[in-house]
Amino acid sequence: MSARTIAEPARQIPxxxxxxxxxxxxxxxxxxxxVASARxxxxxxxxxxxxxxGGMGTAAGVTNFCGLHANVFGEMxxxxxxxxxxxxxxIDRLNGLNAPHLVLGKIMAxxxxxxxxxIAADDLLTSHNVDILFHALGAGAVMRDNGRIDALxxxxxxxxxxxxASIFIDCSGDGDLAAWAGAPYEVGDNAGSMLYPSMMFRLNGIDPEKAGDxxxxxxxxxxxxxAAGTHHFPRKAAIVRPQRSQVEWRVNFTQLSRDxxxxxNGIEPDDLTTGEIEGRRQAIKAFEFLRTVPGFENSYIVDIPPQLGIRETRRVVGDYMVSGEDVLECxxxxxxxxxxxxxxxxxxxGDVVFKFPPIPESRGFNELPYRMLxxxxxxxxLVAGRCASMTHEGQSAARVSGACFVMGEAAGTAAALALSGNTPPRDIDVATLQxxxxxxxxxVGRDQTVPAGL
Ligand SMILES: Cc1cc2nc3c(=O)[nH]c(=O)nc-3n(C[C@H](O)[C@H](O)[C@H](O)COP(=O)(O)OP(=O)(O)OC[C@H]3O[C@@H](n4cnc5c(N)ncnc54)[C@H](O)[C@@H]3O)c2cc1C
Known part of the structure; x- marks a missing residue:
């Protein structure tokens, strides 16, 4: 992007x-x-x-919840x-939910x-009287002198x-509002890279019997x-799995890098533009290979999602940063x-590297502190979701949907408590929140019994 600037005249905003x-x-x-705040x-x-x-879960075609489960001493x-x-x-009532499946024999998704x-998310929010404003791009913050956000x-x-609003919750995934407000943040691995993005896509027309496992x-x-030189893949560890209808499979195969x-970089418009185009190109290449797999001969690409899948950009620095050690040491x-x-x-x-807490010796989950919000x-x-206060390694785990639901519910509930007590969210009584x-x-972990079942 050019370094030239243009002065924009001040104006009154409705x-x-x-x-x-x-x-x-x-x-x-x-x-x-x-939902938690409105409730x-x-x-x-x-x-x-x-x-x-749905965020990345719909806009980037993720179509799979991770992080809802834990491997607790060898049991899901x-x-x-x-x-x-x-x-x-x-989602289940709409017939849109698979049974949980094992990943790497160690965890469920x-x-x-x-x-x-x-549809389910629309229904959930409207039934709780959440007002929704779609097709609105957050673009900046107006601050008061004392470090408070006046308006988005x-x-x-x-x-x-x-x-x-009295309280704002940044769930933009990229920490957009926190950054505009002047909160400190880190980006990716703090060395110019971050978790690599992927362009998801879905295939239809698969013969489920022939495709098998x-x-x-x-x-x-x-x-x-x-090895034969017929195809080249930008990353190992591809994930290709059936959706609820076994004729449709999701493909998590691609990896987008710069020259x-x-x-x-998911917060750089030129990078995003390159990533979208190259992502679709990689999708077609992956599809050419997948058509050679038994059961996939007559398949076709039924969907390339609205946007490239971004795993990590800004991580906002809060009162505690959840780390990789926190994850591995539960x-x-x-x-x-x-x-x-x-x-x-x-x-x-070029790869996806998994690191688990010890199985079956450990309880398989770490607690998430309120201070990360x-x-x-x-x-x-408050900041919740993949842009909450975590280190690069911590975020590599707790960025998935399960932990994002947890953080979001806590942030909405905490905002309501802060309003009741007329205190900043940071100062609420955490025992009452729990x-x-x-x-x-x-x-919430602590002394609670781990819920039974899947
Ligand atoms: C390719 C890929 C595969 C993944 N696979 C899985 C998986 O299998 N299972 C799993 O659980 N997780 C997976 N993840 C991770 C997971 O999807 C995300 O980390 C999770 O969705 C993060 O939730 P979030 O609510 O924090 O943010 P997001 O899901 O990113 O949602 C942020 C929302 O904010 C909106 N937004 C952003 N900026 C603005 C703005 N300025 N103004 C208005 N709206 C804005 C976005 O449109 C979006 O709807 C995957 C991620 C990717 C990219």
């Missing part, structure tokens, strides 16, 4: 509305935050740049409940259909609008094709708001 809580971003974190009786607005909810448990359970039940997710500025088809055989077929080998925190059972899943150049320096802001979360059906 007020869109005044809210008690405004949530930026409608991914797993934003969905849970908005607590707070006038809540969720702002989303697309015309649907659904450790993320609360708002996530309400959403899953709605659960696939879903994007259409069902979008959004760009809409009707022009620029201002949204005033093809996800087990595809990695070996890839190695053979690479210098570093990851495409850390406990007095101010736990819930748990993460997903291992470290590092998308490095409270950014330094800004009083009326009691409230448990009352809502959440599992």
């Amino acid at each position: 007020l869109y509305g005044e809210y008690e809580v405004a949530v930026l971003g409608g991914g797993p974190a934003g969905i849970a935050a908005a 607590a009786g707070r006038r809540t607005l969720l702002i989303e740049r697309y015309g649907f909810l 448990h659904r450790v993320v409940q609360g708002v996530a359970s309400d959403l899953l039940a709605r 659960q696939a879903y259909d994007t259409a069902a997710y979008k 500025m959004v760009e809409t088809k009707a022009g620029r609008r201002a949204i005033v 093809a996800w087990r055989t595809i990695p070996a077929l890839m190695e053979q094709a690479e 210098d080998g570093r990851a495409i 850390a406990s925190f007095d101010d736990s708001i819930g748990v993460n059972g997903w291992p470290i899943e590092a998308h490095v150049a 409270t950014p330094q320096g800004i009083d009326n802001l 009691t409230q979360l448990k009352r809502q059906g959440a599992f």
Whole structure:
């Protein structure tokens, strides 16, 4: 981008509305935050740049929940409940939810259909009287002198609008609002790269009988094709798995890097543009290979999602940063708001590297501290989801949907408590937050019994 600048004349911006809580971003974190805040009786607005909810889960075609389960001393448990359970039940009623499946024989994930997710999330939010503003791109913050956000500025088809709220929750995935407000943040590995993005896509027209458990055989077929020189793959460890309808499979196969080998940067518009085009090119190449797999001969690409899948950009620095050691050592925190059972899943150049806590010796999950939601320096802001306060390694685990639901539900509930007590979110009584979360059906760890079942 050019370094030249243009002066923009100051102007009066119409007020869109005044809210008690405004949530930026409608991914797993934003969905849970908005529902929790509205459930607590707070006038809540969720702002989303697309015309649907789900975040990367729908907009980037992820179609699979990770982090809902933990491998607890060798046994699987659904450790993320609360708002996530309400959403899953709605997706299931729409016939859009698979049974949980084993990943690497060590942990569980659960696939879903994007259409069902979008409809279920609409229903969940509207039934809790969350106001939704779709097709509104958050574009800046107006601050008061004392480190408080006065208004979030959004760009809409009707022009620029201002949204005033007592408390804001940044669930943008990229920490956009926190960055505009001046909160400190880190980007990726702090050395110019970050977890590599992927362009997801889905195939239809697969013969399920013939394809069988093809996800087990595809990695070996890839190695053979690479050795024979017929195909080249930008990354190992491809994931190709069936959706609810067994004729449709999701493909998590691609990896997007810049010319210098570093990851495409999800907060750089030129990088994003290159990544989208190259991502679709890689998708076609992957499809050419997959058509050689038995059962895939007559398949076709039924969907390339609206955007490139971004795993990591800004990580906002809060009062505690969850680290890789916390994940691998199954850390406990007095101010736990819930748990993460997903291992470290590092998308490095050319590969995906998993690191698990010891199985079956460990309880398989770390607690997530409330302090990871409270950014330094800004009083009326909470940050939840993949841009919350975590180190690069910690985020490689707790960025997945399960932990994002946990953080979102805690942030929405905490915002309501802060308003009741007329205190900044940072100063709420965390024991009251934990009691409230448990009352809502959440599992916060601590002395609670691990929920039974899947
Ligand atoms: C390719 C890929 C595969 C993955 N696979 C899995 C998987 O199998 N299982 C799993 O659980 N997780 C997976 N993940 C991770 C997971 O999807 C994300 O980490 C998770 O969705 C993060 O949730 P979030 O709510 O923090 O943010 P996001 O899901 O990123 O949602 C942020 C939302 O905010 C909106 N937004 C952003 N900026 C603005 C703005 N300025 N104004 C208005 N709206 C804005 C976005 O449109 C989006 O809806 C994968 C991620 C990728 C990229």
